[in-house]
Amino acid sequence: METxxxxxxxxxxxxxxxxxxANTAHPIVRKGTTLDMEHLEILHLFAIKRVKVEERIVNRVQPEQTAGSTAGTIETDLDQLLENKVSRTKDLHTMxxxxxxxxxxxxTSWRSGMKLDIAKVRLLIMPLLETYMEHRKLLVILNEYSNRKEYMYHHAVSVGMLTAALASELEYPxxxxxxxxxxxxxxxxGMAKVPSQLLEKAAFLTKSEFSEVKKHPILSYQMMQDSPLLRQEMxxxxxxxHERLDGSGYPRGDQGEKISQYAQVIAVADVFHAMTCERVYRSKESPYRVAEMLKEEDFGKFDPAVVDALYDMIGMPVAGDxxxxxxxxxxxxxxxxxxxxxxxxxxxKNTGEEVDLTAHRAVSIEKVIG
Known part of the structure; x- marks a missing residue:
């Protein structure tokens, strides 16, 4: 029976x-899945209100058959643990x-001519940096929060979080x-100083239009240049x-040791989030596939130590996942x-076939659901 x-x-x-x-091409959780707390957390994260389930329950907790009060205590503990996890996820998403x-x-204020106030930006991002670094499993699904219309704002916040997480993996102070x-x-x-019609254009930019957009790192630098709240190396x-080790980046085409490692950390965070998100002119890629692309297809563009830190942050799927x-x-x-x-x-699941993904390069992991 189902209900x-x-x-x-x-x-x-x-x-x-x-x-x-959840407005996705593929299910976030598949039919037949026996739900555990990680699945329930994911459902909550995507604001799922109701689901169809079978009446039978798989008892994942095997208590010893002692007094009846023992089972009641275990059920109470499970309820409390679930409540705490759901509450934590809700708080993080709200934040x-x-x-x-x-x-x-x-x-919006910068676009209208107001001066950058780094103190305000620091105030809005610091609680996230402190909190999400303790819950890194959620960082791999930041792209699910984003949407095409407000991508730029999601991107800024997410890149800050991913950059801090990578820096932590690299054991920076x-x-x-x-x-x-x-x-x-x-x-x-600095994108606030780029013509808005270029940022909102649904088609690919022309060469001259892209040249305008490529000025944004310089514009960003100019906007923060006089502030004492950000170190000069930052x-x-x-x-x-946007510089690349092989000299293929912009705005100056710097290469090799001329590019600071701090820039490389931001670069990996920036590209990783951008490629995993749906944007007005491109569809999103799997986070796992993007990480592979940074290591393999874009080899020579990014610092290998930072890409390795990205791998460590994502975490390798293990047997049973x-x-x-x-x-x-x-x-x-x-x-x-x-x-x-x-x-x-x-x-x-459907066929029982064991597929070695190293031999099937066209297929990647989209999501690890527990």
């Missing part, structure tokens, strides 16, 4: 009776949305990590965050692959 249940009434062990979508809205307000997060948030503030990192693939299939990881961390062997 619809409100998310707040669900408990670990419930079995989904239908795929769950993130508040920061995006506040950044949008600041960006906390002061440097927080300064880098602030610099990452401000890296594209301002240089903002100026250089439930995954959704870019071709729409879902399954479970059978065995990981340390040589190619995002290309494990996956047992496809």
């Amino acid at each position: 619809y249940r409100n998310l707040g009434d669900l408990r670990p062990g419930a079995i989904l009776a239908e795929d769950v979508f 993130y949305n508040k920061a995006v809205n506040e950044y949008k307000r600041e960006f 906390k002061g440097i990590t927080l300064q880098l997060g602030l610099a990452g948030t401000l890296a594209d503030c 301002k240089l990192a903002v100026l250089q965050h 439930q995954v959704i693939l870019t071709n729409g299939d879902s399954g479970s990881v059978v065995i990981g692959n340390p040589a190619f961390p995002f290309r494990p062997v996956v047992k496809v």
Whole structure:
């Protein structure tokens, strides 16, 4: 028997009776999944209110058969743990949305001619940097928060968070990590001085139009140049965050050791978030596929140490993880692959076939759902 249940009434062990979508091409959780707390957290994150479940429950907790009060205590503990996790995720998402809205307000003021107030930007981003670095699992799905219409504001906040997380993975001192997060948030503030019709254009930019957009690192640097609230090396990192080690970047075509490592940290965070998001002129890519592209296809453009930090931040799927693939299939990881961390062997749910993703390069992991 199947029935619809409100998310707040669900408990670990419930079995989904239908795929769950959230304005996505593929389900965020597949039919037949036995829900655990990570799944419930994901459903809450995507604001899913009700789902269809089977009446039977898989008991994931196997208490000893003692007094009846023991089972009641375990159920109470599960309820409390779930309540705490859902509450935490809701608080984090609320904090993130508040920061995006506040950044949008600041960006609009810069566009109208107001001076950049770094103190205000620091105030809106610092709580996120401190909090999300403790919950890095959520960083890999920041692209799910974004939308085409308000991409620029989501991008600024997300790049700040990703930059700080990468800096932490690289074991930078906390002061440097927080300064880098602030610099990452401000890296594209100069976009406020670029003609709005270019930023909103749905088609590819012409060569001359792109030349205008490529001025934004210089404009960002100029906007923050006189502020004592950002270290000079961070301002240089903002100026250089579109430079590439092979000299193919902009605005100056710097290469090699002329590019600071701080700029390289922002660069990886910037490209990773941009490529995983849907934008007015392109569809989004899987975060796992983008990380691979930065290491393999764009080899020589980015600092390998920073790309390795991105891999560590994302984390390698391990045996037992439930995954959704870019071709729409879902399954479970059978065995990981340390040589190619995002290309494990996956047992496809519908067919039972074991697919080695190293031999099927056209297919990647779309999402790890627990």
